[in-house]
Amino acid sequence: MTSRFKGNVELFHRLKEIFGANRVRHTSVETLLYAQDISPKSLIERRAGKTPPAADFIVRPVAVEEVSRLMRVADRWRIPILPYGAGTSRRGSVAAIEGGIVCDMKLMNRVLSVDDESLIVSAQAGILGEHLEHELNRKGFTLGHFPWNFQASTLGGWVATRSAGEAFTKYGGIENMVVSMQAVLPDGSIVKTRTAPRSATGPDFNRLLVGSEGAIAIMTRIKLRIHIFYPRQFHVAFRFKKFADGAEAVRKILHKGLRPATVHLFDKEETAKFFADSKLRLSGNLLMAVFDGKKSRAEMESEVAARIFQESGGESRGEQPSQYRMQHRFSRVFRNSPAFSQPGGIHDAIEVGAPWSCVNAVYAKMVKALGKRFELSTFLNRPTPHGAVLTFTASTKAVKESDEQLLLKLWQRAGKAAAAGGGALLHTSGVGLQSAEAFAQDLGPTHGWLKDFKAQIDPKRILNPGKLGL
Amino acid sequence: MFKKYFREIEFCTYCPKMCKFSCPVGNASGVESYTPWGRMTLLHMVREGILDFNREIAYTMYQCAGCLLCREYCDHLIEVPPVMIAAREMAVGEQKEPWEVVEFLKFWKQHHNPFGDNLGARVRTLLPDNYFNKDAQVVYLPGAGHIYNNPSVIQDTFKLFEAMDVDYVACYDGEPMDCGSVLRELGLRKEYEANAKKLVDKIGRCKVVISGSPAAVYELKVEFDQMGLKVPPKIFHISEFLWPMVKAGKFDVRKQFPQRVMYHDADYLGRYLGVYDEPRSMLGAVLREAPVEFSRHREKADSCGVGGGLPITNPDLAKAIAKARLEEFYESDATALAVACPDAQRIFQSVDDNIEVLDVINILARCI
Numbered sequence: 001m002t003s004r005f006k007g008n009v010e011l012f013h014r015l016k017e018i019f020g021a022n023r024v025r026h027t028s029v030e031t032l033l034y035a036q037d038i039s040p041k042s043l044i045e046r047r048a049g050k051t052p053p054a055a056d057f058i059v060r061p062v063a064v065e066e067v068s069r070l071m072r073v074a075d076r077w078r079i080p081i082l083p084y085g086a087g088t089s090r091r092g093s094v095a096a097i098e099g100g101i102v103c104d105m106k107l108m109n110r111v112l113s114v115d116d117e118s119l120i121v122s123a124q125a126g127i128l129g130e131h132l133e134h135e136l137n138r139k140g141f142t143l144g145h146f147p148w149n150f151q152a153s154t155l156g157g158w159v160a161t162r163s164a165g166e167a168f169t170k171y172g173g174i175e176n177m178v179v180s181m182q183a184v185l186p187d188g189s190i191v192k193t194r195t196a197p198r199s200a201t202g203p204d205f206n207r208l209l210v211g212s213e214g215a216i217a218i219m220t221r222i223k224l225r226i227h228i229f230y231p232r233q234f235h236v237a238f239r240f241k242k243f244a245d246g247a248e249a250v251r252k253i254l255h256k257g258l259r260p261a262t263v264h265l266f267d268k269e270e271t272a273k274f275f276a277d278s279k280l281r282l283s284g285n286l287l288m289a290v291f292d293g294k295k296s297r298a299e300m301e302s303e304v305a306a307r308i309f310q311e312s313g314g315e316s317r318g319e320q321p322s323q324y325r326m327q328h329r330f331s332r333v334f335r336n337s338p339a340f341s342q343p344g345g346i347h348d349a350i351e352v353g354a355p356w357s358c359v360n361a362v363y364a365k366m367v368k369a370l371g372k373r374f375e376l377s378t379f380l381n382r383p384t385p386h387g388a389v390l391t392f393t394a395s396t397k398a399v400k401e402s403d404e405q406l407l408l409k410l411w412q413r414a415g416k417a418a419a420a421g422g423g424a425l426l427h428t429s430g431v432g433l434q435s436a437e438a439f440a441q442d443l444g445p446t447h448g449w450l451k452d453f454k455a456q457i458d459p460k461r462i463l464n465p466g467k468l469g470l
Numbered sequence: 471m472f473k474k475y476f477r478e479i480e481f482c483t484y485c486p487k488m489c490k491f492s493c494p495v496g497n498a499s500g501v502e503s504y505t506p507w508g509r510m511t512l513l514h515m516v517r518e519g520i521l522d523f524n525r526e527i528a529y530t531m532y533q534c535a536g537c538l539l540c541r542e543y544c545d546h547l548i549e550v551p552p553v554m555i556a557a558r559e560m561a562v563g564e565q566k567e568p569w570e571v572v573e574f575l576k577f578w579k580q581h582h583n584p585f586g587d588n589l590g591a592r593v594r595t596l597l598p599d600n601y602f603n604k605d606a607q608v609v610y611l612p613g614a615g616h617i618y619n620n621p622s623v624i625q626d627t628f629k630l631f632e633a634m635d636v637d638y639v640a641c642y643d644g645e646p647m648d649c650g651s652v653l654r655e656l657g658l659r660k661e662y663e664a665n666a667k668k669l670v671d672k673i674g675r676c677k678v679v680i681s682g683s684p685a686a687v688y689e690l691k692v693e694f695d696q697m698g699l700k701v702p703p704k705i706f707h708i709s710e711f712l713w714p715m716v717k718a719g720k721f722d723v724r725k726q727f728p729q730r731v732m733y734h735d736a737d738y739l740g741r742y743l744g745v746y747d748e749p750r751s752m753l754g755a756v757l758r759e760a761p762v763e764f765s766r767h768r769e770k771a772d773s774c775g776v777g778g779g780l781p782i783t784n785p786d787l788a789k790a791i792a793k794a795r796l797e798e799f800y801e802s803d804a805t806a807l808a809v810a811c812p813d814a815q816r817i818f819q820s821v822d823d824n825i826e827v828l829d830v831i832n833i834l835a836r837c838i
Contacts, residue, residue: 025501029526033503033511038486046483049518060500087502088486106500126500130491138765151543152487333486334545340484341477 005056005079005099015059015101018069023107025058034058034102037089040348041434043340044403055082055096060104064182064190064220070103071188071218074462081186081462083214085154086128091432093161093213097466105156108220111135120179120195121226125156125219142229144171144261148333148349149429156219161430162211166329167261168382169254170292175210177224183209183217186458195223213430214464216457233261234291234302235322238314239284243267244360246287247380247388249312251356253289253305254385260289260305262381264325267363269377270393274332278324287314288322332393339395346407347395350414351426355387358422366392369417374410389426436469471556472517478548479517482510489540494773495533495780498790504533506540506550513557528561529568529783535791536655536778538741542769551778558657570783571656578653578661582646584782585618589647596621597628597641606640609676610708611690613683614648615812616829619819623682623812626835627708633838634712634720639680644672649686651738654693655779663697670699678704680711682831684739684811685777691743707739709748709810709830716755716834723756723837729826731833732762732804734795734818735771736811749810749830756837762804764795776817792817799825808833 005011015024025031031054036042042052056079061067074081080100087094096102105126112122114136121141123132129150136142146165147153153163159181164173171177180195193205209217240246246265253260266274266286275282289305291298310316332349339347354362363378370376374394382389394410401409411425415438418425424442431439440447447469454461454470461470472479487507490496496505503512509530515521536551561567574584583589593612594602616623624641631639650665666689673679679702681687691705715721731753739745746768753761766772775781775791796818799807806826809815818827 027526029512029521029524029530030501030503032515032521033508036511038484043484046514049520051520084502086487086490104500104502109497109500128491128497131497134765149486151492152490328545330488331545333488336486337481337484337546341480 005077008056011073011077011079012057014073015057018066018073019059019061023060023062026056028054030058031055031102034084034087034104035094035096037087037092037094038336039090039092039432039434040346040407041404042092043336044346044407047340047343047403052095053097053099055102056099058102058104060107062107064184067103067184067218067220068188068190070101071184071186071462074101075187075460078460078462080465081218082464083156083160083218085126085157085160086149086152088149088152088157088429089161089432090429092434093430093432093464093467095433095466097433103218105154105218105220112221114139114141114226116141119226120223122221122223123155124221125154125159127155129153129155129158136226137229140229141226143177143224143226145174145177146329148330151330155222159210159219159222160213163429164382166264166381169263169384170259170261171227175207178206178210179223179225181206181209181219181223182221183219185217186460186462191217211430213432213467215454215468215470216463218463230293230295230298232292232295232298233326234298235288235319235326236302236306236309237286237288237317237319237321238306238309239282239286239317240314241284243285243363245313246285247359247363249287249309249314250380250383250388252312253308254383256304256308258301258305260301261292262290263383264288265380267378270379273377274325274328275321280320280324282317282321286317286321288325290322290326335393335395342397344397344403345395346403346410347393348407348410350392350394350411352390352392352414352418352423353387353426354390354421354423359388359390362390362418362421362423365417365421366390366414369413370394370410390423431468433466436467440469471553471560472513475553475556478550478553479510479514481546481548482507482550483514489543492539492543494535494537494539494775494791494794495787498775498787498794499533501533503530509534509554510550513553523560523564523566525566528557528566531557531561532568532571532656532779532783533787534778535737535773535775535780535788537737537773539770539773542741554778555655555657559659560657562657562659567657568783571658574652574656574782575658575661582665583614583648584652585614587618589614589617590643590645592617592621593624593641593643593647596624601628601641602643603640606638607676608639608678609642609673609680610639611642611673611679611681611683611686612647613681613686613812615816616682617647619816620812620829623829623831626831627682629835629838630712630721630831633722634715636715642673649683649689651685651689652779652782654689655777656782666694666697666699670694670701673702674700676702678702678706680706680708682708682810682812682829684736684743684745685813688738688742707743707745707748707810709752710745713748713751716752721755721834725837726758727756727833727837728758729806730759730762730804731757731806731808732764732799732802733767733808734764734774734814735767736809736814737773737777739810740771741769749808752830752834753808756834761808762802764798774814774817776813781817788817789821792821796822796825806833
């Protein structure tokens with residue numbers, strides 16, 4: 001589809017007035033690159049030489065006022081605005097299906113203040129996650145948010161996609177961290193939510209914007225809860241004969257009130273894959289937990305957890321496996337490249353959330369549904385006292401079907417198996433374009449409410465059209 | 471080049487941008503196509519016939535500081551800078567290189583170094599005649615950047631030699647004076663190789679070459695060697711040459727250096743040559759306290775933006791990178807920034823001439 005704005009000189013000059021010549025781009029080289037994300041579907045298309053729909057312009061604001069002026073221009077021209085962070089969506093969130101202007105937020109990348117009395121950081125939305133955490137660590141704090149794309153995602157992206165990191169058990173998801181924010185609405189108005197530890201007055205507008213995927217407002221500044229950073233961590237690792245035994249041991253420690261920062265229970269396939277390059281000789285179902293915080297408490301918690309793991313049939317493997325995992329925690333993501341570099345290869349991670357009463361059933365049904373057709377490895381992570389997430393990593397080479405068909409088959413089978421076991425697909429990295437239909441189905445009639453709200457706040461459908469099914 | 475770097479281009483294209491945060495050019499510009507993923511994906515699209523290798527893409531290939539920091543965060547240990555250099559050679563071959571490169575080449579052809587002036591003549595004014603000996607087996611090759619911007623490093627180097635009774639090192643003053651690393655970085659392969667051959671004609675007979683320029687050490691030790699040129703059997707950065715003597719007590723510290731010093735790891739010295747300890751140890755010998763470290767240091771040190779020919783093709787961006795690196799220096803209690811690289815010193819000083827940027831050699835010489 002050719003956009004009606006391509007080569008629009010008047011619009012180009014208007015954008016240059018706002019951003020200056022250096023911060024407006026419009027060539028096909030740039031717009032095509034910005035249209036690429038890293039979802040398996042996009043990678044398959046890239047491998048096949050297909051190009052996604054691209055925007056017409058890219059702008060890079062440095063101040064909230066510029067975003068506001070951009071919105072007014074977009075309103076006048078009825079041109080879509082596509083908020084852009086690091087471009088690591090796995091769900092087609094940056095696809096410019098109706099053309100438009102990419103609003104790349106990465107120059108708004110500063111930590112503005114650290115309130116060490118209230119433990120609140122204020123940062124611009126375009127800051128990369130790793131940079132934010134590094135800055136906080138230097139000052140003696142941590143956000144405690146480490147999603148899989150921690151090194152290549154922005155704060156704004158985290159909030160827009162309601163992301164959760166591996167330290168979710170202790171620190172919660174990004175929704176638990178947001179204190180307040182500044183955002184620009186489609187009419188150009190700049191809104192700020194209140195900075196208070198908690199409010200009982202009416203709906204929480206932070207919650208409305210968290211997970212809104214750039215379809216309701218563009219977030220420009222976010223205040224977040226932070227914690228004292230204790231570099232010392234306490235690691236435990238135990239081998240279990242059965243995956244279910246390990247899962248039960250995790251449930252027990254959480255019900256006892258322990259709060260490890262991270263918990264990972266690898267099934268034997270994941271253990272074999274993850275530790276393939278290490279010198280540690282590990283096999284079987286491996287449970288690893290990390291405790292952080294004040295030394296006396298973290299140490300004590302790790303000892304109690306170790307005792308429970310042992311009583312649950314676990315066999316201690318010392319600290320090293322967990323330390324190794326922590327050091328290589330993003331390595332799993334690197335498997336993408338060799339997988340997609342092979343003709344016909346696909347690689348995807350499917351996350352299923354399940355209450356504890358269904359975790360084992362979900363695991364069994366998913367393995368049964370996917371294990372024969374796909375090379376499958378699984379780990380349990382982000383547990384709470386009420387349930388956990390099971391991450392299934394599937395890869396294969398296409399044989400009879402096309403790559404797209406195979407990917408579709410993977411998700412269809414996964415959806416059925418997850419539901420049959422009592423779990424739900426989590427649509428990792430938000431909804432975007434690719435999960436929009438499934439999201440609308442999941443929400444049922446309440447998706448209509450969301451549409452009504454969108455129509456009120458963005459009547460011209462300027463912001464990120466098509467995402468969230470809006 | 472597409473065949474040679476097939477794996478690199480494939481792996482980066484399908485990677486979820488895991489090194490993105492580390493790229494100084496991507497960070498300072500905020501431009502997606504300037505990140506390792508962006509540049510490699512563009513090459514992938516060229517290879518697959520989706521895009522033409524036009525001037526815009528050629529220009530984008532020059533937006534890399536060659537710092538190798540991306541490799542440090544890559545599980546596959548992909549090295550992006552060599553791919554960029556190959557793409558630049560392609561650009562030059564197709565006459566699609568940026569005009570800055572064309573202008574630089576004209577300048578180089580006139581002066582045979584990136585700075586202008588007759589650097590050999592300048593060197594001869596820095597030291598007494600007895601330091602020059604065309605038949606010497608152990609030669610000090612001054613960095614062109616030192617000659618032009620901070621000649622005191624060359625003088626101080628020989629002061630240190632004297633203080634440690636090293637009387638067998640002669641200073642090189644022939645032509646060419648420059649190792650030509652910038653030519654290679656800009657994709658000017660033909661001129662680079664010609665310059666390399668000339669330089670090796672002059673110093674290839676030596677047994678030992680020492681230089682204060684990490685780029686010169688790298689070119690001689692790695693690139694010239696890979697070209698099949700007969701390079702001297704031993705090539706050292708000055709810190710590698712001096713530290714064993716300092717350690718052995720041959721350097722008499724008359725006074726300690728009074729300031730708090732922060733040390734910056736230069737890209738070529740660190741990630742390319744793996745020299746991290748020697749400059750620190752030398753500083754340790756004369757400082758009251760150990761040098762202050764950047765939070766990202768050694769293998770993970772942020773770049774100063776001076777590599778990859780970036781100061782020629784995008785000087786504002788190069789300076790923005792240096793400025794970003796200095797932020798942590800400003801926050802620290804250090805009053806001097808130590809480097810062991812003439813190019814790093816030059817760029818830091820160019821973005822802020824109010825701060826004291828000293829070569830490790832300068833610091834040691836002040837303690838004799």
